[in-house]
Amino acid sequence: MIINNKTPVGEVRPSQLLWTYGPGALIDLPSLSVVTLGIDRWEKDRCQPIQEARLLAAVRKVLGSQVESLRMPPFQKSELADVWSAEANIGVPVRPFPRWMRCVKCGLLSPFDAALFDIKENRFRPERTRFVHKGCRGSKGDQPAKDADAVPARFLLACRDGHLDDFPWHYFVHGGSSSCKGTLRFFESGASLQTENLWVKCDACGASRSMAHAFGKAGKENLPACRGRHPHLDHFDNECGEEARAVLLGATNSWFPITLSALAIPQAKNPLSQLIQDGWEFFEELESEAEVSLTVKTLKKTGALPGIDKFQPSAVWNAIEARLSGAGQAVVGEADIKGPEWDVLTEPNPPTDYPHFMSRKIGTPPGFSDRISRVLLLERLREVNALLGFTRVEAPEESGDTGARPQMAALSRNKPDWIPANQVHGEGIFIQFDETALMNWELLDDVKKIDLMLRGGHRGWRNSRRLDPNTGYPGIRYAMLHTLSHLLIRELALECGYNAASIRERIYADTTNKQQQAGILIYTAAADSDGTLGGLVDLGKPENLGRLLAQALSRSKICSSDPLCSEHDPQKDRSLHVAACHACSFVAETSCEHGNRYLDRSLLVPTFECVNAAFFRGF
Template sequence: MAEKINHGRSKMVSSYGGVGSVIDTPDASIIIETFDNWGYHNYDDQEKHKHIILDDRLVFRLRTRFPNLKYLMSIPIEKDGKVQPQANYFPKWFYCPHCDRFMHINDWKKHWDSGKGEFDLQCFDPKCKGQHLEQVRFVMTCENGHIQDLPWEYWNNREQIVENIELPLNETENIEDDDIEDNNEQESQSKIRLIYKKCCPEQELYYSVSNENTDLSGIHIKCKNCGKSETLKGIFGFSQNCGGRKYWLGLKNGQYQGEPCNKRAKVKIKTSNSIYYANTLSSLWIPEKQILDLSAELRTEIDGIVNDQDFEQKDLEKFARRKGIAIEIINQYLDNTDTAYIPEIVYRQAEYNYFLNKQQPEDQVIKFSQINVSGKLNGFEKLVKINRLKKITVQTSFTRNEPIDADSILIDPESGNYQYMVKPQSVSKNSFETHLLPAIENYGEGILFVLDEQKLKEWGKNDIITERVKNIQTHAEDSDWQFHKIEAENLSARKILIHTLSHLLIREFEYVCGYPMSSLQERLYVSENMNGFLISAYDGTDGYLGGLAKLCNNLENLQAIITNAIQRAKECSLDPICYESEGQGVAMLNLAACHSCTLIPDTSCELSNLFLDRRLLIDDEFGYFI
């Protein structure tokens, strides 16, 4: 199955291909399995150290939630290597578009096992001439992060149907299927009630799609043996007790794994954004809190000594003398007690302070220089030209139905500090006790923009600005998502301004620095003590071209680029509707900001293209740049 996973390494720790995600391939949809199944155990100590990503600052932070964490392991590159991402087909139900036969993948395989052998997702009926099978589009997810198929073998056997308003098809929001829990036979709270018994002993299901009727009532599940048939009308109103399926853990003793679950599973389209949200944390490498004297190779040697059954402290002391390393450094590496919870804003403050106040390290892992632009760039106080930047991104877990904020990723859902209904699922079969986490390490370049603190304070005193922020916060309170409420709690005019400015410059840089918008990323530094943002590009996107950092070489040209970005923001094709908007986009969390003027690719934005308002920059009465 590894050969079917063709997306880049960066997507393996993202919402577009991380552990537990459902992705489309040319053959069929697959679910990415836990990284424990990828083969990292095949590495011996001599090989393992080559794939360890070193960022002690990030590891110390992650130990808040992963107390046994030792290594961040790089996503594999070679397709034929010892380590390869694994997956299994999901959804598990397939139908033949030619003959309409509809079966679980295990039943399709049985026909092939008794026929010509290897199953290749083709119909076994000779009349279908090798017709490629297709999967159903519908899955079920619950708040605890589980995912499962609908009980298709029972779909055409209903006791009662309650009419409901049909939702549109583009609604965005292996324990075997025979093992349906007995409690699902209890009266369902859904609008469709199933009996949870097959329609007849010799059931033979067919999945037929009408050419004339294109809505859900045109799709029929019919038994050829008894003739009982039902459409998919009302499918989005169906729910059932969750079976706790965890297909991403792969097979164990021939069965897909799961756990007890007391939540209701609801129907989603398999391509809906809401079926998967990767919980990732990223870190810019800085020398602070790094155990710089210990290479990855030395770390694996130390762990090998400590894990030996006959280990004694004197073994470490001998090793330290032989390698010329202070024993204190080894003890620092082995000390797992430094697990204080670090909020995202505090973690970023360390990066912000370092780039603004320190000199680049001698080893030149990163290369940067500060530029004082006060009085030279309107509205800005400083720039940091970063010629070489290292970013590490790690996926810790994922949720379904709703994302969670960065600070909640490292909070135990069982604690009183966790505020969400959705529960994160770990990317490891060892759950949060894992020793490893998958990560990617990218080198790139960027510019850190720092706005004029004094001007920001004066600008923020305008009452109209305060009212616009409150408007967005009110919309967030009305949202169904806790994520929106939490993100809006500490929302400020400064954050909306800086976030919107970041978007406008990313859109403008596409024309001048050689990178498309999708290859540029923002990183916001906003608090009472921070008023900046980083725009960066990395290898693994569209290269590491040098064209971004070079923009700092000529401040007059850079000022012209910024001026052009501000001017473009005054001319949206959807004005005056966009300009005068009191709420638009998801949950109405944007004001004067839309796809035509402000939004950027989701992969470039940290806040899901929310909390934007270009009027804060350009309005004649209260704009920052007026």
């Protein structure tokens, strides 16, 4: 991370720039707080492109056809680079935010650009870069002048439209607009750091106010209207009708990413055409077979396109000409990401040699053959994730219906021609369920009752967020498959040896098309080699998977929070889960594709409240 194109202030992993610290997010460093600037400020040439045509088409549907590519965030290839070299300045641009700083000794509260604070750079330990109050004389002004550390003021304003602003300290302490421009000081009273013990005071007029008046009902009366500020874009919107709310620096509700993801699957008719499609950036400007020969030799040395060296240059040139003419090229759909994945996963003879997607068919687990029709071990897969935008204050609904999403803050001032993305390699287990068994289960009266209950909670949840209550409901089939996926993730994490947060899910439950979907894919999604060691695939073998399924279902029959968990009614509190909680069904937010929503273990096994809606009744 770089301030003013010259001062490194710390490091984050490239994947964190999608999930935690993307454009518009605050990064709380030990002595500094910064906001990641918009992608129009990033060095595009240092952002390596990622090829995934299906995901790019889906991104274009949301952000516009001007998006040309998906690109990885910039990163330093070597940690041993000279701190004064050009490579040491490779990074993502950031800016100190909030602007207001507080001296830890005298409590002085002022913007850092008011010339009362200086920045001290530390090239060899960038994370120690900090602001200091030069010549501080202590809280009573009777100490010798000495530099004192200054830390960010830990209060800000945010609204549901994605705006973020400095806390209005002068407005707040004076009870509104005032001509007094006196020096402000922040101090604590009492043993604890609760908001009622935190005070701000004006030295000139003596006005003071507790920070407890900035939150709740009092905050609505004591805070000004939202100014529509986007600090990562240096831009103010013309108007904002949302209520500005006080938030703490480092609060998890200050930035929620909106992402899309897709698995790399074969789309062309033969292996060579697929390789040409995957590495089209290397071939699109070639004009002769001789140039193709040189390119293939280079790719063989660098390993940038594994498998291309198996084909003769003449065959590669013919495949390039066929792609240019449009022959043999798969048509990429704009909206449906999971549909083509489902088609590949359910093929009678799925791919076994595609570099990014290697699979192996095995038998179904013993005792589950009447409910599970197919198990596929994915020994290699690649997932590509793209960042579309973000929200603040409230998390967005993770929905395939992009039109149903709430207000999304932009990543750049103008329409972007590229967006940040990352790719991870891993392994997985795909389970396909018997369609006849599912249809019979959906006809049960108790299942229909739970469906109505969950629909009621869905409508209430969306009404409270000013969204169309009649859209976005994934269906009772999705809720059952989603819950089973969570139970399996929790069980697999105990045995496979992987970090639980590195295991993810994809639910296939679309019933709107002619081909009914009913399956779950559980896979590793780590950015390093942790997700490719084979531990997850080994647990997908029939004898292991059957044991794990039985254990997961047995554990879910009784929750440590019962009977409260099993008696939960989503219609009463406008929630999106029934019999589910952190003790029995929830997983890490990074693992779940729907934010721990639409879960109910009574759809799988009998619970205290509901006995006859279980899909796995008798296990």
